[in-house]
Amino acid sequence: AxxxxxxxxxxxxTVQWLVDNYETAEGVSLPRSTLYNHYLRHCQSGGLEPVxxxxxxxLIRSVFLGLRTRRLGTxxxxxxxxxGIRIKPSSPLNALAQEDDGMSAAAARPPxxxxxxxxxxxxxxxHSGSQATAAAGPGGGVDSHSQQALHLQYIGDANAALPxxxxxxxxxxxxxxxxxxxxxxxxxxxxxxxxxxxxxLIVTLQLNQVESLWLGFWQSIDEGGxxxxxxxxxxxxxxxxxxxxxxxxxxxxxxxxxxxYQTVINSLIPDVLKQIPGSLTQTLRNFxxxxxxxxxxxxxxxxIDFKMSKxxxxxxxxxxxxxxxxxxxxxxxxxxxxxxxxxxxQMLVDLNRVDFNNIQEQAxxxxxxxxxxxxxxxQDFKTTLQQQNSLEQWAMWLDTVVTRVxxxxxxxxxxxxxxxxxxxxWSFYSSMIIRDLTLRSAASFxxxxxxxxxxxxxxxxxxxxxxxxxxxxxxxxVMAEYMEMDQQNGKHANGAIAAGDSGDYxxxxxxxxx
Numbered sequence: 100a101x102x103x104x105x106x107x108x109x110x111x112x113t114v115q116w117l118v119d120n121y122e123t124a125e126g127v128s129l130p131r132s133t134l135y136n137h138y139l140r141h142c143q144s145g146g147l148e149p150v151x152x153x154x155x156x157x158l159i160r161s162v163f164l165g166l167r168t169r170r171l172g173t174x175x176x177x178x179x180x181x182x183g184i185r186i187k188p189s190s191p192l193n194a195l196a197q198e199d200d201g202m203s204a205a206a207a208r209p210p211x212x213x214x215x216x217x218x219x220x221x222x223x224x225x226h227s228g229s230q231a232t233a234a235a236g237p238g239g240g241v242d243s244h245s246q247q248a249l250h251l252q253y254i255g256d257a258n259a260a261l262p263x264x265x266x267x268x269x270x271x272x273x274x275x276x277x278x279x280x281x282x283x284x285x286x287x288x289x290x291x292x293x294x295x296x297x298x299x300l301i302v303t304l305q306l307n308q309v310e311s312l313w314l315g316f317w318q319s320i321d322e323g324g325x326x327x328x329x330x331x332x333x334x335x336x337x338x339x340x341x342x343x344x345x346x347x348x349x350x351x352x353x354x355x356x357x358x359x360y361q362t363v364i365n366s367l368i369p370d371v372l373k374q375i376p377g378s379l380t381q382t383l384r385n386f387x388x389x390x391x392x393x394x395x396x397x398x399x400x401x402x403i404d405f406k407m408s409k410x411x412x413x414x415x416x417x418x419x420x421x422x423x424x425x426x427x428x429x430x431x432x433x434x435x436x437x438x439x440x441x442x443x444x445q446m447l448v449d450l451n452r453v454d455f456n457n458i459q460e461q462a463x464x465x466x467x468x469x470x471x472x473x474x475x476x477x478q479d480f481k482t483t484l485q486q487q488n489s490l491e492q493w494a495m496w497l498d499t500v501v502t503r504v505x506x507x508x509x510x511x512x513x514x515x516x517x518x519x520x521x522x523x524x525w526s527f528y529s530s531m532i533i534r535d536l537t538l539r540s541a542a543s544f545x546x547x548x549x550x551x552x553x554x555x556x557x558x559x560x561x562x563x564x565x566x567x568x569x570x571x572x573x574x575x576x577v578m579a580e581y582m583e584m585d586q587q588n589g590k591h592a593n594g595a596i597a598a599g600d601s602g603d604y605x606x607x608x609x610x611x612x613x
Contacts, residue, residue, distance in 0.1 A: 116141050117162050120190040128169060128180035134159065137192055157288045159184075165260055168295045179296075247304050250379040254302060255369030261295050261362055264355045272347045278338050286342060289316075290352070294359045302366040306386045310393040317397050343405040353408050354576075360416035361573035368423045371560060372430045372494060380424045387417040387424075411586075415579035426560060429553040434490045436546045443487050449541035450481060458531045466524040473528070476500065497554060501561045514569045522562045526555055 120137070135152050142149040150158070159181070160166055167182040186192050267287055274280070293316045300308050342348050367383065368375075394413045398406045436442050455477050459470060483496050501521075508517040529551050536544050567574045 110147055112145060113138070113141065113147065113158070114162060117159065120187055120192050121163065121184055122187050123163050123165070123183055124185050125183065127185040128182040129184055129186070131156070131168070131179045131181055134181060134184075137195065140195075154285075156292065157284075160288075160291075167260060167299065168292050169299050246378060250304055250376065250382065253373075253375045253379055254304070255366045261291075261298050262358055264291060264294075264358060265351070267347075267351050269345075269347050272345055274345075275341055278341050282338055283342065283348075286339065287351075290355070294355065298359060298363060298366075301363050304382070306382065309386075310389070310397070313393060313397045317401075340402060344402040346404075349405050349408050352405075353412050353579075356409070356412045356416075357573050357576040357579070360412070360419075361575045363416070364419055364423065364575065367420070368427065371423050371426050371557075372490060373427075374431050374434075375427060377428075380428055383420055383424050387420040390414070390417045411579055411583055412575075415575050415582055418582065419575050419578050422556070423560075426553070426556045429549070429556055430490060433549055433553040436549060437487070437490055437493065440487060442543065442546050443484060446543040446546055447481070447484060449536060449539070449543045449547070450484070452539060452541070453532060453535045458528070458535060462528055462531055466527055468524060468528075472504075493554075494557065497557055498561060501558070501565060505565060509569075515566045518562045518566050518569075522558060525558050529555060 121134075131152075135155055138155055139149055141147070149155075163184055166184055169180050169182045267283065274283070293312070296312055297309065300306070300312060343352075390413045391410060394410050398409060455473075459473055462468070463470075479496065479500075483493060488496075504521050505514065505518055508514045511517075533544075533548060533551055536547055541547065563574050563577055567577045570577070
């Protein structure tokens with residue numbers, strides 16, 4: 100709505116000028132400064148009053164939907180570009196290309212993926228005059244860039260666009276003195292652009308620059324509104340802190356970052372079962388480990404509710420990243436087992452010795468599962484193992500199991516609860532089988548233990564996604580909700596202990612999950 104409003108307020112002559120001279124196209128980019136300089140020339144020749152760079156950015160995004168921002172160029176000479184737009188071949192602006200500062204010969208042609216990433220990995224930091232940070236990690240030499248280029252081959256779509264954020268609404272909240280709707284619109288536009296920059300850095304594995312980008316956005320604005328770095332908007336810190344104290348604003352930023360981080364996850368690990376190098380796994384895990392500390396430092400002087408909301412969100416992202424990389428690591432280890440005929444034969448011998456009737460009798464009063472369902476899972480598991488199916492075929496079987504069990508609850512309010520209960524029952528039964536194998540000193544115990552770890556983790560992954568789909572949220576948002584529930588439960592329990600209460604804490608208030 101804010102972008103549309105900007106397009107409405109803009110001169111029709113300017114909107115038509117944009118349409119006449121530019122067009123969207125895949126794989127091309129133009130420097131932001133170039134477009135703004137063209138716009139200033141247009142205003143000068145037409146006797147129009149130009150808007151500032153931030154407002155022009157909102158205008159061009161409202162006319163050409165889906166534009167992304169990227170930082171391209173060599174170290175010390177990098178600039179922000181609008182990605183997905185070019186000058187029309189018939190436009191007279193092409194004659195200005197060689198005159199305008201920042202217009203490169205490559206700007207109007209699709210860069211090769213390797214060249215594009217190399218440019219970005221050679222990029223400096225986000226603050227003029229600051230010491231450059233190597234994209235690939237400490238050292239940042241030729242080896243680092245070579246490894247980064249190797250890692251990028253395993254990443255999903257690095258050009259994936261950030262989905263449109265939801266519309267911001269104050270609801271019943273009234274803006275306090277000191278800020279108005281134009282301030283909100285200006286900041287949210289800049290925040291959208293900032294989010295696109297974060298996405299671009301992470302999916303191109305320039306992970307060490309994320310902290311600098313966060314600092315450049317959240318801490319580069321002084322009391323007088325002067326912003327350092329390449330951000331176009333000017334915003335007083337006092338106004339920003341007022342906005343960050345408003346509950347609707349906090350919720351909106353959190354929901355937008357759920358979208359951002361889920362897009363990042365989908366790009367970094369598009370297939371949790373597909374093999375990726377151990378060095379990339381470690382790089383992503385190290386990145387996840389740093390995220391909370393970076394966010395704590397960036398938001399050290401922000402309102403506590405806003406700070407806690409953003410830390411919860413980034414922790415959910417970090418936890419999801421760690422879980423998915425662990426799942427991927429388990430998948431590669433299990434793949435070797437499932438491809439070994441001798442190990443499969445031994446597993447079948449040991450599995451046939453397991454007393455499933457006894458396990459069902461012991462577990463029935465805890466799980467209350469239907470005997471026929473348990474027997475069917477047992478037989479399906481043995482059949483799939485005997486067929487020596489691939490890891491991907493096993494994954495399809497697990498997905499079928501989840502679909503079959505949860506189908507009666509589709510579209511019902513208790514779907515999420517039923518899904519979580521199934522996950523607990525699955526884990527309980529698998530632990531009982533591992534216990535039986537342990538007591539029998541099964542030769543294939545190690546193989547079963549590895550397979551059990553993988554299947555439990557993959558079941559968690561499937562259930563998480565089913566709940567996300569059923570509740571119309573992202574898996575990262577689902578993870579954040581569970582983490583918030585754990586925090587609330589911990590607070591209630593600690594409060595009860597501090598008060599000397601040794602009673603049952605299970606009745607303590609907690610956020611509603613369904």
